[in-house]
Amino acid sequence: MADSGSKTEKATPKKRKDERKKGHAYSSKDIVNVASILVLYTLLKIMFPFSYSRLSIFVEKYMGYASSVDSITDAFSFQILVDCIWAFVYIALPISLISILVAVVATGFQTKFLFSMESLKPKFNRMNPIEGFKRLLSLKSFVEVVKGSIKIAIICVIIYNFFKSRIYNFSQSPFMDISQSAAYLLESVVDLVYRISIIFVFVAGLDYLYQRWDYEKQIKMSKHEVKEEYKQLEGDPKIKGKIKEQQRKFAMSRMMQEVPTADVVIKNPTHFAVALRYDIEKDRAPVVVAKGQDEMALRIIKVAESNGVDVVENKPLARAIFSSSELNMEIPAAYYAAVAEILAVIYGMKNKRG
Template identity: 55%
Template sequence: MAGDSKTEKATPKRRQDERKKGNVLISKDVITVISLVGTFFALKLMFPQIIANVKDFLYKAFGYAQTKSDITEDFVMVITKETMLAFLQIVAPIVCISILLSILATVAQTKPLFVADSLKPKFNRINPLQGIKRLFSLKSLFDVIKGIIKITILIVILYSFISDSLLTITRTTQMDLSPSCSVLMDLTMALVFKICLAFVAISVCDFFFQWWEYERQIKMSKQELKEEYKQMEGDPQIKSKIKDVQRKMAMSRMMQAVPKADVVIKNPTHYAVALKYDIEKDGAPTLLAKGQDEVALRIIKMAEENNIYVLENKPLARAIYATTDINQEIPADFYGTVAEILVYVYKLKNKKLI
């Protein structure tokens, strides 16, 4: 159906939901290239130290071997220990750098993310129909083409490198260890640099394709947008019930404040406002309650039951009702009229206004 076609961009909520499921934009080629480039540049920087470690190991091994005429258990243990130590000194920093770069490249794309659901077995992955569908998907086709391009570029670069450097590589057999290693390292880094440039270009293309594919996957239909809107805004009937409950609670609190009023002004049954003036706390009389028609009658009735003076003043009641909210002070325009009323009420109660 037309309404089910996914033509709309994903909303922030949809993106957040997909992220919670572990479905985020990520390009594995970007991770591979960053790790590869960083590792080989670290290898180039650390190459002098690596050569020094190799020399040190060989000097120790051959020097120890010259002092031994027989291969004993102690000799084997020492050689094994020195070999493992040299291996750790040479390989461990490179491995750690590679792992760190892979982690940083992943976090840079996905941001810190841990999804427990990804650890759960998903049996739909072993569904043959789903497997066939994934096999003939656009993503699979892109991966196949990308793989062919990678292999082709790699073969071309290797062939060109060997053709240009074969004579130089042959000459290294006549050099000492240190200069030959330096020449081979330079040649290797030149080769790696060319491969990295090609793979960087491929990884950029892969990133944009993954971005396009990710945006396409999380697109929403118009019906999904409507459902999400309902979830976020709430069902209209439920919202109406909530508003009714809130209105009743507010009404209840307002009616409970009426007995605290000093005077109720009415018009005569259509409007009613309850005012209170606390000389020590308030800068002006405050509106405790207001109502129209039935609510006005309830306010008047409660005022009479609690011996609150009820005064009829049609213009004033209607004006205060229209301009003042609950628990707010009345506008300055009404100070004079209300003050006269309060003076009269206070005289009746033998209270002082000031």
Template identity: 45%
Template sequence: MKLLRLDLQFFAGEKTEKATPRKRQEVREKGQVAKSADLNTAVVLLLVFAVLLFSGSLYQETFFQLLRESFQQYTRTDITVDSVHLLFLRILEQIAWVVAPIFLVAIFGAFIANFLQVGFLFTTEPLQMKLSKLDPIQGFKRMLSLRSLVELLKSILKIAIVGFVTFFVLWTKLGQILTLTTKSLSTTLSSLASLAVQMGLYASAALLFLAFLDYLYQRFDFEKNIRMSKQEIKEEYKKTEGDPLIKSKIKQKQREMAMKRMMQEVPKADVVITNPTHYAVALKYEDGKMDAPIVIAKGVDYIALKMKQLAKEHDVVTVENRPLARALYSQTEIGDAIPEQFFKAVAEILAYVYRLKRKI
């Protein structure tokens, strides 16, 4: 039995269950989400090279204009503190106009890639300083963990595939590259820029494919890490729904309070109809205020006995009618008016009660 109990505790503590929505929300608030950094890099690179592809002529003209001004105008300027300062600001402005669109596209790509993976999330939890991260033993364990090995293999695979793609592009353009020595400087620079953009696009597409596979792996690893044991699910249920023992005590207390309120209504009844031992139903009727008599209390066995005792103590008439008591108990609730089919039987009983009270 002891070994069986230990086995049950082991299986209860084993994390085999999917994470609950509450657990997912908690880890999300801590910044723990399924996200691939490679996907962000691939999207940013793809968008940047796409911008260079469609606006390459504009960048080429801007670059050549900067070179022409540098060799034709700036070299003739007298070197002073003010002239160097103005020259630096002008060149910086021209470079900023070239770099700004690419920079904005990169920011947009990073935002889109993160939003598609994670959605909107703002948390400072990952930025908090934790001394446990400085533990050399834990750091050494992370270096030799299975996750580190997987990351190493991923890096090698990325380098190999991206290297193969860029080499393939260069190999297909080998003839064109060899003829660049016979062409002008502007043509050579344009050809090299076009070749670099093509290599970047093909490499980005290959990296995007690898990043998608990496995202699937990161999602699988994330789901695995946030799994819960059956005991953890029970503890969470207790926190959210409350301890079943406490809930049962609260319900019991509520029943006791409801019973107490019901018993306080028995002395106000006009008549208590009994079975005579198992059922009791207290009725009240006020002429002009009620369309029909209403049930103000009912009970079986011990409660029925208490109702009859209260009725006796407060001079409430008790009438024995077995079928009527059972029918009223089963077909009505406290506060309900009696059904129409019982009007005649209840009216006869109330008439008897009123005659009895007048005699008294």
């Protein structure tokens, strides 16, 4: 029982496949977050001229309405709604869609694009307060707290140093042209994000290694589980042994039925026995129809004698053919001459007996 409870064995391929069917796979959220943030702010920087132009047109249009429109009608309200939707489509929608796509791809690469309906099913055990308390006190929760604290500390240090180096430039931004000021602020924010992301790439790599280690630990199996899985895949060894025993008995039974068809049995004298058949019209050389050792050899000799098959004692030849020949196969060419002499004597004796 102690052996069945200790999970010390690596997960088998079947175990891993079953876990994937349940929707279980390891991935680092930090990798997804870093990739999404880098792409998001890079797109903001690239698309800033276009986005600024579209936003300026939108603002100027409705700032002009402030002095010319006396009342807001239903049609005017609908026009405002349409313009807001189009502004969102031009400015925010492409960036949002690409960011979502990056998050999906980053997660997919880690999980090999795993999708399982099992993960969508409600898990009522998560509503158990005792289980929730255990999760709070688990090693994984402790690691997440430590990781979060390190992230906050890194972000605070980077932001402090960043603003310290640019405090003068920020103080001058109100005196710049609005487009220049916005471009400078966006460039500063993107630069800050890049600085933070460079550090977080390293953190995300460590988190990925930890998630993989934790996943491998969770899916480990006990020796008892490995044995049970082997039984399910390969069948119970006891049952397989019985099947093999039955097959062996059946093969032996068929072999013994072939002994009466043999022309000669060569023995040594009780340890080995080989039954040979030679049909000059069908066989190119003598064929081994039965062979056995010890008890099986005695059975072959007994069946041969009871069916009138000649039994010849030749110790070296019997042992040599037994070792080098398979059932229902021709004997090696090296023994043709020796077997031919024996068969010639037997055929001669049969001719004399008429």
